[in-house]
Amino acid sequence: MAYDVKVDVSPIYELLSSFMIYTTRKWINNLDVGREWIQDIQQSLSEDARQAFAEAADYPFSDYDLLYALALERDAAADISRFLQNLAHGNASDLLAQVNLYIPSATLEDMKRMQTDYAPLLHIWQQNYFSSIEEPYSVMLEEDALEKQGLLEKMDHEPLIELASGGLVLEQELPVQHIILVPSIHFRPVNTYCFYENALLIQYPIDIPEVDEDEPPICLLRLTQALSKPERLHLLRYLANEPKSMQELIRDTNESRAQLQHELMILRSAGLLRVHLPDRTTEKFSIRPDGVSELQMFLESYIRI
Template sequence: MFIEYKIISNRKQRLLFMDAKGAEHMSYSVKVDHSPAYELVNSLYAFIYYKKLKPLDIKDEWIAKVKASIPKKFIAEFEDERWEVLHRIVLLITQCPKKDSVTDFLDWLEKVSPGEIFERLSPWVEAIPANIGEIRDKTLELLRLWNEYYFQYLPSDILSQLQADAALKAKRAQELSPIDLIEEVTNGIRVEPVDELTQVYVIPQYHCKPSVIHDYFKGMATYLYPIAPQLSEKEIAYQNIIRLSQALSDENRLKVLEFISRSPCNLIELHKNMGLAKSTVHHHATALAKAGIVRRHYMGSTTVAFYSVRPSFISLLTEGLERITLSKGKSS
């Protein structure tokens, strides 16, 4: 499936958009995309980079189980963190003409010449290695092995959930502006319009939950967002209460939230005004952001430009508490 949502004028040109500081920029378009190939890459990325990505919903037991299913002679290759960049192959998946299955994508990638790969990447990537053909061949080898020993046995309901979630987000794309759609699916990331950014892809993913995996290229950004768990309304209320309460359970974190609530600010401003180490301030701001309490605003890179408060977290917390305390024993 492939659905595009784009703000356009009568002349099919991108509209001007005013950023938080009052400067005008051209808007960008958002595409909601889905393919099992994305999750193939994402799952291998989670395995390779698990220690750096923690905490994830998948646990150490998952790593141990996967290792046990892979021949020992391949383990070292799969654990090589130099392949951390592997997730950026999503840039090629977005351009694959037929990607209904993992095999569709891998067969296409095998047939694409190094010259064509260069042409497909050059509009978006500043530096492309001269040995792109060798890199492609090694990438293919790893992905085929990963599919053989792990991914082909992934429960089909996970892929069905990804497809269904993409369909739901595509409908939301008809109702929300691009910037609001991205904030909704990522639980608080705002991609501010900048002149060079023209295209953003939002793609559902499972293995790196609850993290968002994002990349910026020249003129393009990709966001692999975590799909929501299949829970009842009451279970969701429990999760929201726990997540928000844990994020708010530190006094210094509350002070960081209070300062951000006065006015959007960047990390340097937070550091200067909080009297805490920069790393500590960053830790607290990140914890608040991951809980969906504050927004992270990005402007043309993967570095947070500034933070702002998401007032919706207050109603989310109170509604959750009301559901479990005022429901008079009703289950849902």
């Protein structure tokens, strides 16, 4: 299916992503920020704030789809302050009209809940955490978005999406018309995606500059750690010929779904897997040849062969 692709960048996405990671602890064991990041932030928050965030961990995870939809429909000139102001005090019916472009099933009650439950917490998050990193992170995000926009004018859409996301492959039959690529720092090294009505939002990870050039780069460490267990090498060998679904993996490896999801996430985070999306509900996995090539490249670069 033909679709258009655009690159979108705003610190609003990064605000929402960092807030989501902290609040839900989603993928935290596979993210570079890690649990130490959680602990550091815990210490900077008041007891009341910590309690409020703890309660928000039980909110529906699908709520974040609504928040990202509002970010997609933000005013072109909106900064974080204006976005949060609109979320907290804007007309709920107007907010619903924006979200319904992406999620037709969203209701007015959903929008009122966004205003009462999420707007105050996002304001605390901005004040206590994100404001201190907003400027340098915005620069890195904008630089990467400009680079990807330039590539978009030179490359076909499919290889660009796979390159940016580190392995996400959109099959021809995928029923979407619009692809939105958004660079993300807090989600590194994981790519995440969200299906909307006729659209797919992909947040792809970008690395921050290495502080010490004498230390092994994080991309090399991800690769070597991912390959440190025989079980993962077995998986890569199994996935070398053609894409396999989770059901096929469970059937052929005799591993549990939970264990396979854990191992696949580690391989995926290292850039060693392609994730194929044939439809809105199915993922298939195959080896990513570029990831194997990158291992040699990063290793030779570090040891200076």
